[in-house]
Every structure is written in C-alpha cells, then in structure tokens.
Amino acid sequence: MKGCVIFTLLFCIFCTSFVLCTKYEPNWASLDSRPLPSWYDDRKIGIFIHWVLTIGQIFSMHQGLGELANSIRKKTNIHFGEKALPELYELVNKYKPDIVWSDGDWETTDVYWNATQFLAWLYNESPVKDTVAVNDRWGSNIRCKHGGFLNCNDKYNPGVLQKRKWENAMTLDKYSWGYRRNARLTDYLTMNDLLDTLAKTISCGGNLLVNIGPSSDGTIAPIFEERLRQLGQWLGVNGEAIYGSKPWSHQNDTITPNVWYTMQKATNAVYAIVLDWPKGNILSLGAPVYSSKTVVMMLGYQGNIPAKPGSKGGITLNIAPVPADKIPCKWAWVFKFVGLKN
Numbered sequence: 001m002k003g004c005v006i007f008t009l010l011f012c013i014f015c016t017s018f019v020l021c022t023k024y025e026p027n028w029a030s031l032d033s034r035p036l037p038s039w040y041d042d043r044k045i046g047i048f049i050h051w052v053l054t055i056g057q058i059f060s061m062h063q064g065l066g067e068l069a070n071s072i073r074k075k076t077n078i079h080f081g082e083k084a085l086p087e088l089y090e091l092v093n094k095y096k097p098d099i100v101w102s103d104g105d106w107e108t109t110d111v112y113w114n115a116t117q118f119l120a121w122l123y124n125e126s127p128v129k130d131t132v133a134v135n136d137r138w139g140s141n142i143r144c145k146h147g148g149f150l151n152c153n154d155k156y157n158p159g160v161l162q163k164r165k166w167e168n169a170m171t172l173d174k175y176s177w178g179y180r181r182n183a184r185l186t187d188y189l190t191m192n193d194l195l196d197t198l199a200k201t202i203s204c205g206g207n208l209l210v211n212i213g214p215s216s217d218g219t220i221a222p223i224f225e226e227r228l229r230q231l232g233q234w235l236g237v238n239g240e241a242i243y244g245s246k247p248w249s250h251q252n253d254t255i256t257p258n259v260w261y262t263m264q265k266a267t268n269a270v271y272a273i274v275l276d277w278p279k280g281n282i283l284s285l286g287a288p289v290y291s292s293k294t295v296v297m298m299l300g301y302q303g304n305i306p307a308k309p310g311s312k313g314g315i316t317l318n319i320a321p322v323p324a325d326k327i328p329c330k331w332a333w334v335f336k337f338v339g340l341k342n
C-alpha cells in the first residue's frame with residue numbers, strides 16, 4: 001500500500017512537471033495565452049541604449065537584415081535563422097535576460113525566423129521561462145498582433161486605452177535611434193515633449209522605452225544625460241503616479257486638454273498629470289467627480305489643494321495659495337485625488 005502511494009505521488013510530480021514543461025505549443029494561439037509577467041507592467045519606464053553602426057549588425061534578427069541579406073535569401077538557400085537561432089539560445093542561456101526584444105522582423109515572416117519554436121522553448125524550458133517578457137516583432141506578419149507586449153511601429157502612441165499591454169519605443173533625438181554628430185538642439189525632445197509622451201503612454205496602458213544613442217567611443221552626450229536626469233528628477237517627485245499604476249476609467253480629461261489620468265493599483269488613488277499650468281491658477285476638470293470626502297494634493301507639495309464641485313459636474317481646483325518657490329517641478333504637475341465619487 002505504502003509503495004503504491006509513493007509511486008502515485010512520484011508519478012504525479014513527474015506528470016505535473018511534464019505538463020508544465022510542454023505548457024506552450026509553438027503556435028501563436030498557445031504562446032499568446034501566456035500571461036505577461038506582472039513586473040513588466042509595474043516597471044513602466046525603460047532606457048534603450050542603441051548603438052547603431054553604419055555597417056554591421058546590431059542584434060540577432062538583424063543577421064538577416066538589409067539588401068545584401070535579401071539578395072542572399074533570394075538567390076541561395078543560406079538560412080539566416082540557422083545563425084540567429086543558436087545565438088538567441090546562447091544569449092538567453094548565458095545572460096538570462098528579463099526581456100528579449102526582437103527587431104528587424106519586417107524582413108521576412110515568423111516562419112522563416114522559427115519564431116514560435118524559439119518562444120515555446122523560451123516559455124517552457126529556458127532559465128527565464130517564468131520571468132521573461134518579449135515584444136511582438138517576430139516576423140513581418142506578427143507585430144501588433146502576437147507576442148508579449150506590443151511595440152507595433154516605432155513611437156507607437158495611440159492616445160486611447162489598448163486591450164493588450166503595449167510599449168512606446170521612442171527616441172530623445174527626433175530623427176535618429178543612434179548618435180548623430182550633426183544634430184541640432186531643436187532635434188531633441190524637450191522635457192515638456194518627453195512628459196507629454198510619457199503621460200499619454202502610461203494613461204493608455206503602455207510602457208515607455210526611452211532611447212538614446214551613445215557615440216562611437218561609448219560616451220553619452222550631455223543633452224541625453226540632462227534629459228535622463230531631468231526625467232529622474234521628475235519621477236523622484238511624481239513616481240507614485242507612474243510606477244505600479246494602472247489606467248483609470250478616463251485616460252484624459254473631458255474639459256481641459258493635456259491632462260492625463262492614472263490610478264495607483266495599491267491604493268486606488270487617482271492622479272491627474274497636468275501638462276500646462278492652469279490659467280489663473282484655477283483648474284477645471286471634467287473626469288474626477290467631487291464628493292464631500294474628496295482630498296486633493298499636489299505631489300511634492302505639503303498641504304492640500306482647495307477643491308470644490310465643478311459648475312458642470314467634475315471638480316475645480318484652486319491652486320492659488322501655492323507659492324512659486326514651493327512648486328515641486330518645472331514641468332508637468334501631478335494632482336492626487338482620494339475619496340472621489342468615481
């Protein structure tokens with residue numbers, strides 16, 4: 001009897017791990033059923049360091065990128081996947097990355113890249129199977145449809161809530177992913193531009209991937225350093241509206257333009273990211289509904305902001321008592337609401 005129980009137990013352990021091992025099949029329906037690890041959604045912001053060489057290859061999928069690769073593909077039976085795949089396995093096994101961010105997919109289809117076969121291995125057997133997040137650039141026919149989070153096109157920022165987790169991969173230099181010696185100051189995003197992009201992205205359920213291009217000797221240009229430090233400074237004050245947040249019932253305001261909302265998962269507090277300082281220090285918002293329990297704060301500032309019901313519903317804030325030298329940030333102010341009616 002005892003032996004029998006032990007045998008059954010062992011069999012069950014074996015069978016459970018076997019089932020777990022082959023959980024995901026190498027097809028998109030099965031791969032798309034894998035939940036995106038929650039750390040990815042909570043993290044919200046990433047920095048992309050993009051070393052673009054004028055000649056050469058930047059990442060595995062790029063082994064098959066460009067005109068030369070295309071003509072080789074057409075005229076010979078040399079298969080770039082035969083080179084890219086073993087390198088991808090090696091990269092994952094050796095460096096155990098949190099993210100596998102595929103690119104260069106537009107050259108040809110997922111079938112050519114053996115993408116589903118790789119992802120099934122990544123999700124079932126790899127050393128990062130439970131933690132890794134991947135994007136959607138796994139073939140010219142795949143982006144914006146399948147994979148982990150959706151990048152769709154570069155600088156994708158739809159401005160409305162999306163059903164699936166997505167990422168806005170964008171650059172601080174408006175015209176390049178790599179370093180440009182001939183860039184002008186006006187070619188770089190200002191802090192207002194960057195925070196406008198950030199607010200819109202996070203409100204609509206996206207993550208932001210901020211790209212900078214180091215120079216050929218590996219240095220980071222002071223303009224990139226300044227922008228990243230300013231972003232850090234802004235997040236130091238306003239991070240609770242961003243990290244660990246989720247989209248609210250409204251993404252932007254119904255009355256005042258350039259106001260974007262988030263909600264903190266842990267507390268249900270609602271945040272309004274206000275990109276333009278309100279005229280006359282009076283801010284009228286249509287989306288948050290005032291109740292007698294409503295308390296409003298500005299992040300980084302001690303004390304509450306006087307609030308009352310708006311004339312057509314919503315809420316009106318009177319920011320007048322905030323002295324200029326107590327305003328915590330130079331760009332984009334965040335108001336926190338607790339005890340709203342909605």
Ligand SMILES: *[C@@H]1O[C@H](CO)[C@@H](O)[C@H](O)[C@H]1NC(C)=O
Nearest residue numbers: 081082083085086113114117
């Ligand atoms: C890619 O997939 C094809 C068909 O499933 C298979 O024959 C081939 O061996 C795979 N290539 C690699 C490098 O795994």
Ligand SMILES: *[C@@H]1O[C@H](CO)[C@@H](O)[C@H](O)[C@H]1NC(C)=O
Nearest residue numbers: 159252253254255256257258
């Ligand atoms: C809110 O966002 C939508 C979609 O981006 C836009 O069409 C609308 O004009 C915005 N509303 C305001 C008040 O700015």
